[in-house]
Amino acid sequence: MKTKRRSLLEIASLTAKEITLLLRLARRMNPAKPRPLLRKKRVVLLFYEASTRTRVSFEFAAKALGAATSIVYAQASSIEKGESLLDTGYTLQALGADLIVMRHHCPGAPHLMSRHLDIPVVNAGDGMHEHPSQALLDAYTILRNKRTLRGLRVVIVGDIFHSRVARSNVHLLTKFGAQVTLCGPAELAPDVAASLAPGVRVTRHFDEALRGADVVMMLRVQKERLAGRQIRMRDYIAGYQLTAERLRLARRDALVMHPGPIVRGMELTAEVADGPQSAILQQVANGVAVRMAVLASALGVAR
Amino acid sequence: MTRNNKPDCWLLKGGRVIDPASRIDAEMDVLLRDGRVAEIAPRNKLRGSADETFNARGLIVAPGFVDLHVHLREPGQAHKETIATATAAAAAGGFTSVCAMPNTSPVNDSAEITAWMQEPARGAVVNVFPVAAATVGSKGEQLTDFRALQRAGAVAVTDDGKPILSEEMMRDVLHAAATLNLPVIQHAEDTRLTAGCSMNEGPIAFRLGLRGMSAESEAAIVDRDAGLAQATGGHLHVAHISTAATIKAVRRGRRNRAHVTCEITPHHFALTEESVGAYDTHCKMNPPLRSAVDREALLIALADGSIDAIATDHAPHASHEKQVEFEHAAFGVTGLETALGLAITKLQRERKIGLARIIELLSTNPARIAGLKGRGSLARGAVADVTLFDPGARWTFHAEKSLSKSRNTPFDGWQLTGRVVATIVGGNFVYRLG
Numbered sequence: 001m002k003t004k005r006r007s008l009l010e011i012a013s014l015t016a017k018e019i020t021l022l023l024r025l026a027r028r029m030n031p032a033k034p035r036p037l038l039r040k041k042r043v044v045l046l047f048y049e050a051s052t053r054t055r056v057s058f059e060f061a062a063k064a065l066g067a068a069t070s071i072v073y074a075q076a077s078s079i080e081k082g083e084s085l086l087d088t089g090y091t092l093q094a095l096g097a098d099l100i101v102m103r104h105h106c107p108g109a110p111h112l113m114s115r116h117l118d119i120p121v122v123n124a125g126d127g128m129h130e131h132p133s134q135a136l137l138d139a140y141t142i143l144r145n146k147r148t149l150r151g152l153r154v155v156i157v158g159d160i161f162h163s164r165v166a167r168s169n170v171h172l173l174t175k176f177g178a179q180v181t182l183c184g185p186a187e188l189a190p191d192v193a194a195s196l197a198p199g200v201r202v203t204r205h206f207d208e209a210l211r212g213a214d215v216v217m218m219l220r221v222q223k224e225r226l227a228g229r230q231i232r233m234r235d236y237i238a239g240y241q242l243t244a245e246r247l248r249l250a251r252r253d254a255l256v257m258h259p260g261p262i263v264r265g266m267e268l269t270a271e272v273a274d275g276p277q278s279a280i281l282q283q284v285a286n287g288v289a290v291r292m293a294v295l296a297s298a299l300g301v302a303r
Numbered sequence: 304m305t306r307n308n309k310p311d312c313w314l315l316k317g318g319r320v321i322d323p324a325s326r327i328d329a330e331m332d333v334l335l336r337d338g339r340v341a342e343i344a345p346r347n348k349l350r351g352s353a354d355e356t357f358n359a360r361g362l363i364v365a366p367g368f369v370d371l372h373v374h375l376r377e378p379g380q381a382h383k384e385t386i387a388t389a390t391a392a393a394a395a396g397g398f399t400s401v402c403a404m405p406n407t408s409p410v411n412d413s414a415e416i417t418a419w420m421q422e423p424a425r426g427a428v429v430n431v432f433p434v435a436a437a438t439v440g441s442k443g444e445q446l447t448d449f450r451a452l453q454r455a456g457a458v459a460v461t462d463d464g465k466p467i468l469s470e471e472m473m474r475d476v477l478h479a480a481a482t483l484n485l486p487v488i489q490h491a492e493d494t495r496l497t498a499g500c501s502m503n504e505g506p507i508a509f510r511l512g513l514r515g516m517s518a519e520s521e522a523a524i525v526d527r528d529a530g531l532a533q534a535t536g537g538h539l540h541v542a543h544i545s546t547a548a549t550i551k552a553v554r555r556g557r558r559n560r561a562h563v564t565c566e567i568t569p570h571h572f573a574l575t576e577e578s579v580g581a582y583d584t585h586c587k588m589n590p591p592l593r594s595a596v597d598r599e600a601l602l603i604a605l606a607d608g609s610i611d612a613i614a615t616d617h618a619p620h621a622s623h624e625k626q627v628e629f630e631h632a633a634f635g636v637t638g639l640e641t642a643l644g645l646a647i648t649k650l651q652r653e654r655k656i657g658l659a660r661i662i663e664l665l666s667t668n669p670a671r672i673a674g675l676k677g678r679g680s681l682a683r684g685a686v687a688d689v690t691l692f693d694p695g696a697r698w699t700f701h702a703e704k705s706l707s708k709s710r711n712t713p714f715d716g717w718q719l720t721g722r723v724v725a726t727i728v729g730g731n732f733v734y735r736l737g
Contacts, residue, residue, distance in 0.1 A: 012510065086626055106628035107512035108582030116626075127630075129512030164512060195506035 005300045007114040007121040010130040011171040019136070019172060025302050026140055026286075026293035029064075035292075036066035037301045043067045044092050046102040047124075048074040048109075053260055053284055054124050054133070058101045061291035067098075089113045099299055102126075120298040128162050134259050135168035137290040139176075141283045142215055145255050149176035155209045155250075156182050157240060158219035158267055160189040165259040166219060170196045183209040184240060185231055188221070206240050210249040217257045218242055218267045233266075242268040247277065255279045311730055312336045317346060318359025318691065322366055323663045324680035333364055335687040338730040343683060359691055362724055365662045366681050367399025367688030369669035370639065371488075371566055372542055372614035375401070377425065378416065379408025384619040384708045387426035389639070392617070392707040394734035396639040397665075397723035399688035400430040401617075402673055404463045405441065412436035412447045414455035421456050428733040429726070430688070432458040432673060434488060437476045441465045444472075449479050458673045459540065461488035464589070466524060468494065473528060477537030486538040486564070486672060491524040491549065492516070492590065501630050503576045503591040511582065513629065516591055522548035529556025529563050540672055541565040543616050545590035547600030550609055564672050566614040569638055569645040570713060572601055578713060584625045584632035585713045588618070605664070606656050612669040613661075615642050619709030637707050641700050641714045643692060647721025651694070658694060666690070687730035696722040 011019070029035070043062040045055055055071070062069045072092070074080065079088055085104070092100060101122045102110055107129035114121040125131040139149065146152060154173055160166045160182050173180050174197035181201045182189050194202045203209050210216065221240075223233060247256065256268070256278045264270040273280060296302045313335045320331040320343065332349050334342040342351050370393065376384035386403075393401050403420060405411035411420065417433045425431070435457035439445045442465075449460060460480055466489060467473045473489075480487045497516045502508050504515025525541055529552065532539035544550055544565045556563040570588065575595045578586045586592055604610045618635025625632050646665065650656040670679020677686040702715035726734035 084623065084626075085628060104628070106630045108629045111581050112626070112628060127512050161509075167510070167512065190509075192506055192509045196510060 005120045006298060007110070008132055008294055008298055009110050009114060009121065009123050011132045011135050011168045012130065016175045019139070019175065022136055022293050022297055023140055023143065025297060026136070026290045029289040029292035031060060031064045031288040031292065034064045034066060037296050038062065038065035038067035038299060041067040041098040041299060042096055043069050043295065044097040044100045045069060045071045046088070046092070046100050047071065048079070048102070048104040049125070051103055051124070053287065054103065057287040058124060058291050060288050061295055064288065065292055065295060067295070085109060085112060086116055089117050093117050093119055099295065122294060122298055125164055127164065129164055130168045131164040132168050133287070133291055133294050134165050135172040136294065137283060137287045138169055138217070138257060138259070139172055140290050141257065141279050141286050142255065144282070144286070145279065146214060149173060149178045152178040152214045153212055154178050154180050154215040154217065155213045156180065156217045156219065157206065157209070157242065158184050158188065159221050160184055160193050160219070163219050167196060169217065170200055174199060181209045185236070187231060207246065207249055210246060213250040213254050215255045215257060216242060216247070216250055219259070220261060220263060221267050237266065240267070242272050244269065244271045244275065247272055257283060260284065311338070312353045312355070313727070313730065314349070314353035314356045315359045315364055315689065315691070316356050318362045318364035320364045320681060321659050321662050322681040323659050323667045324366065325682045327681070328659055331364070333681060333689070335689070335727070335730045338687050340681055340683055340685045340687055343681060357725065362691045362693055363658060364681070365690045365692065366666040366670070366679050366685070367690050367726070367728065368397045368643070368665040369400045369402070369673065369675060369679060370398045370615050370617070371402045371540070371612055371669045371673060373401045373403055373617040373639065374406065374619065374635070375403045375420070375431070376619060377407060378419065382621050386420065386431060388706060388708040389617065389619070390427040390429045390431065392637070392639040392705060393429045394726045394728070395706050395723065396641070397643050397690035397692060397726050398429055398639060399690065399726060399728045400432060400670070400675060400678060402432045402434050402458060404434055405436040405461065406464050410436050410441045412439050412441065414448070414451040417452055417455040417457050429728050432456065432675065434459045434461050436460065437462050437467065437487065438472065443467055443469060446475060446479055449483055449485060453483055453485060458675065459486040459488050461490070461542070463488070463490045463542070466490050466492050466494060470527065470531070474531050474535060477531050477535040477539065481535055481537040484674065486540045486674070488540045488542050489524065489528050490542045491521045491528070491544070493520040493524055496520040501587060502579055503593045505576065505594055507576050507579060511579070518546035518548045518593070518597065521546055521590060522552045525549055525552035526555065529553070529559065529561045532556065532563060533559050533561035536562070538562045538564070543568045543571065543590055543614065544601070544610070545571045545593050546597045550600055550604045554609060564611045566612040566669070567601055567605065567610050568614060568616045569642045570636060572598065572605060573645045573649045574713060582629040583713070584627070584629055585636060585711055587629060587632050587634055588616070588636050589634040602654055605650060606654060606660070610664070612672060613642060613646060613664040614669065615639050619707050620711045621709060625711050635711070637705065637709055637712045639707065640705055641712065641717070641719065643723055644698070644700065644719030644721050645714070647694055648719045652720055687727060689727040690723060691725040692721060692723045694721050696720065698722050
């Protein structure tokens with residue numbers, strides 16, 4: 001039987017139904033109970049950018065499904081010798097890879113690969129563009145804690161401009177009718193961000209955005225990016241750090257999320273990161289099941 | 304220039320001659336002799352006769368098209384294109400003259416390279432008019448020898464892809480060029496604002512996670528340069544304008560009595576940033592494809608005469624320079640063979656811009672801007688550079704059949720109306736369809 005294989009490149013072009021199917025499949029996956037759905041399959045993890053959680057998460061997911069995995073880092077491979085992205089892709093395909101999970105600093109790099117290769121490509125983060133498996137595991141985590149995404153008030157805070165996580169989450173959440181507010185200084189949360197999807201709001205005022213919020217997603221803010229944009233760190237912390245006091249403005253059962261890596265004392269306080277409303281480690285744990293679903297679905301063996 | 308052995312005397316019979324320079328739009332016969340237009344007269348009224356007749360019935364007979372902006376890639380980048388292949392593509396597109404940008408390798412900043420590009424050994428089939436670098440190595444530090452370059456055949460100066468950002472340098476360039484009547488072509492881009500950018504700034508760039516070039520980064524340079532042109536009396540020609548703000552800056556400059564002309568590329572009047580789609584590198588060029596609002600303003604400016612010329616910015620690249628990550632891909636697309644079809648399809652058919660205006664944009668005006676004496680006109684005594692085209696012919700452009708060495712076009716598979724049937728340079732056919 002010919003199975004249906006397909007790449008996962010971005011959330012933007014998926015339908016709500018396709019996303020629902022992936023999330024439903026994730027609920028049937030349990031990293032502690034391996035299912036040999038990908039036995040005899042070879043999964044290559046191609047990383048052009050440093051990563052800890054995403055890489056380990058995909059690796060564990062592939063192994064939990066019985067696949068053989070191989071990790072390729074740009075720094076220690078032919079890529080360093082000047083091999084083009086496509087030539088690397090053709091080589092991996094010729095070696096017998098059944099699927100490539102890739103992270104790349106260039107937006108659209110997975111699209112290029114998927115256009116030219118016969119095997120599915122899973123985007124594990126492409127520059128500032130998207131990080132679809134992160135948005136899926138975020139939705140999965142929210143749905144473990146909240147009944148539905150519809151009508152949910154979600155605030156995404158920080159460096160929206162550079163964030164692939166923010167873009168993927170905005171696409172996913174709005175497809176399910178969540179009310180998304182993006183919050184940050186104009187340099188990091190430009191007005192144009194509201195054009196990502198209908199109904200998205202951009203605000204500079206964190207306290208106002210927090211009032212009545214069901215979910216607060218914090219993003220990592222890189223110090224060097226603040227410096228480049230003439231924002232003083234002290235001002236940023238005063239305006240946008242999530243503290244326990246601020247969190248009280250949100251709903252009492254509001255969820256605090258963060259794609260990691262977190263910087264305690266920068267975008268959020270240690271108290272909030274470790275507090276009862278924090279879902280940060282849940283997110284990490286859920287990542288493996290969600291990525292099992294992503295891999296199984298990409299190779300057409302989902303059931 | 305290679306010449307075939309066909310008779311040097313041709314009668315172009317029964318076509319509709321449109322020559323805006325002579326205000327002619329009528330069925331006329333044209334006699335070409337010794338590389339010149341010997342006679343032009345209403346049907347069957349010619350006094351002279353020719354050895355050979357070309358039946359031009361149903362065709363438009365236009366002064367040969369002049370492309371102010373092409374990248375021939377020689378010397379130095381023959382893997383992308385050669386002067387022979389680019390001019391073959393030019394002939395197929397109806398261009399009888401092309402103005403060659405200096406961003407070759409090495410940069411054309413000398414009389415030697417300028418002369419080399421025009422040597423018969425290059426195998427050009429249409430006229431090649433080099434545009435020389437305005438500063439040594441296009442580094443923006445030291446003026447080149449404009450007089451020597453002009454004597455060697457350069458028709459304008461520019462630092463094209465490396466815009467002249469220093470106000471003092473641009474003033475010096477315009478001043479020196481003014482005394483020689485050389486136009487100064489500026490690729491208007493404040494590169495201090497566009498580093499790392501690969502498409503137009505706006506919602507689409509934001510969604511794709513790409514850094515965007517602002518419209519201001521283009522218009523601000525035009526505003527400044529127009530002021531300098533006015534102060535120095537120089538002729539500023541703005542290359543490939545792409546935004547509504549830029550055409551406003553051009554109009555502002557003209558109101559202040561600056562000598563400012565400008566060109567637009569077919570891809571900027573035919574496409575918008577939407578075409579980038581899922582990172583299509585064949586829609587990556589500089590200036591980038593802009594918004595629908597920008598395109599609309601440019602279409603209005605094409606109709607009302609604010610834009611002087613259509614220039615292709617033909618920029619061939621090898622496939623390995625385009626089949627890469629979007630941010631790593633080379634800027635630019637080919638354009639010589641699709642320019643007329645796009646002009647007729649997008650300007651005449653969709654916007655009711657007349658054929659006479661289109662010919663003005665493709666021939667009359669660019670010939671005048673580059674100071675090409677005896678070209679851009681079919682008046683008696685003019686150089687016998689002629690483009691014959693069928694304005695109603697529908698055809699499909701196939702990139703794999705292009706005469707260019709490269710295939711980087713966003714128009715592969717496009718159905719176009721308006722097709723070049725024959726191209727004559729100096730009285731000789733250099734292209735015939737089929």
